[in-house]
Structure formats: structure tokens, C-alpha cells
Amino acid sequence: MQPSTRSTRGDGGRKELIVSVYVDDLIVTSACTEDINSFKHEMAARFRISDLGTLSYYLDIEVRQGKEELMLGQSAYASKLLERSGKAECKPCVTPMEERLKLTKASTVAKVDATLYRSIVSGLRYLVHMRPDITFVVGYVSRFMKDPREDHWAIxxxxLRYVKGTVDHGIIFLKDRQE
Incomplete structure (x- = not known):
């Protein structure tokens, strides 16, 4: 999701208002609440809009806003992915991959359902947005999408067992303290 509009607003001050657009949904953010309210007022004068208030959920991304931090996560999405893969009740593990593991595209072990493999790996690729801890492994298993084998599926x-144990992980942004 790319910011679609970036403008300086106000009376010559350097106040940024960022508007992100996805189809007919907007996310509006700024360090200045008055700028957000002004923008909403301008939009309401031109279009019929619904203000859903403070952002809490968007495109399967959960947003939790505290006084000192902002947390972005995908625990609900991760749980759905675990259910879809049949791993909702699996035993969690503490690392996403074994050390020094070597896989090859020329594997001769049994083939697995390529459609299921691609579906689950694609779901993991979306989860990577808020989970940098799994980025390497997801990239690694993505190499085998064309002809997945049992050894690839084992990874x-x-x-998925690691995701089960870390389902509430996400990205935390600390808010600047204005003193």
C-alpha cells in the first residue's frame, strides 16, 4: 500500500498529511489532529463519506494504538492460515527453520499437492508484511513453488508451527514524545 497523496498543509508550517487509498477506503494520518479534521471536512463537503474513527483493522492488519506505541500485527490472519493448512492445533516450535538446512529443486522425494503448497506459501508471503522474523524462510520455501516435494513441505x-507459537507477534513503532 503506497501513500497516494503527500502534501504540506497549514499556514506555511511543515505539517504533513498522508492519505493512503485502497479502492474506496482512505487512511488519513498526520501529527496534527486539526489537519486530519480539516481534510475530513473538505472531503465531506465534496463526497458522501463515512468516518470509521481511529484505525483498528485494515486489509487483515490489526492496528493497536497505545499512548507510547503503535503495534501492527496479523494474529487473526495467521490463525486463519493455520486453520486453512490444518495446523490450528499443532505443537508450536521456537525457531522457524533448522540451522544450515539445504534444500534443492532437484529433490527426488515424493511430490506434494502443489495447489495447497502454493496457497499456504502465498499466505505466508502476505504474513511477512508484519513478520520480518519469517521473511528468510518464506523466501526460501517460495523457491520451490513450481514443483514442491515432501522435504519442501516439511519446512x-x-x-507454520513457529507461527502458531508466535501468532501475536508484529511490528511495534514507538511514538515520539512531545515535551
Whole structure:
């Protein structure tokens, strides 16, 4: 999701208002609440809009805003992915992949359901947005999407077990303290 508009607003001050657009949904953010309210007022004068208030959920991304931090996560999405893969009740593990593991595209072990493999790995690729801790492994298992084998699927299953144990992980941004 790319910011679609970036403008300086106000009376010559350097106040930024960022508007992100996805189809017919907008996210409006700024350090200045008055600028946000002014923008909403201008939009309401031209279009019929609904103000849903403070952002809490958007495109399967959960937003939790505290006084000192902002947390972005995908625990609900991760749980749905675990259910879809049949791993909702699996035993969690503490690392996403074994050390020094070597896989190859020329594997001769049994083939697995390529459609299921691609679906689960694609779901993990979306989860990477808020989970940098799984980025390497997801990239690694993505190499085998064309012809997935049992040894490739074993790594995906281990990664899902790791996700099960870390389902509430996400990205935390500390807010600047204005003193």
C-alpha cells in the first residue's frame, strides 16, 4: 500500500498529511489532529463519506494504538492460515527453520499437492508484511513453488508451527514524545 497523496498543509508550517487509498477506503494520518479534521471536512463537503474513527483493522492488519506505541500485527490472519493448512492445533516450535538446512529443486522425494503448497506459501508471503522474523524462510520455501516435494513441505509445516507459537507477534513503532 503506497501513500497516494503527500502534501504540506497549514499556514506555511511543515505539517504533513498522508492519505493512503485502497479502492474506496482512505487512511488519513498526520501529527496534527486539526489537519486530519480539516481534510475530513473538505472531503465531506465534496463526497458522501463515512468516518470509521481511529484505525483498528485494515486489509487483515490489526492496528493497536497505545499512548507510547503503535503495534501492527496479523494474529487473526495467521490463525486463519493455520486453520486453512490444518495446523490450528499443532505443537508450536521456537525457531522457524533448522540451522544450515539445504534444500534443492532437484529433490527426488515424493511430490506434494502443489495447489495447497502454493496457497499456504502465498499466505505466508502476505504474513511477512508484519513478520520480518519469517521473511528468510518464506523466501526460501517460495523457491520451490513450481514443483514442491515432501522435504519442501516439511519446512513449510515447521514454519507454520513457529507461527502458531508466535501468532501475536508484529511490528511495534514507538511514538515520539512531545515535551
Amino acid at each position: 513449510v509445516k515447521r514454519l
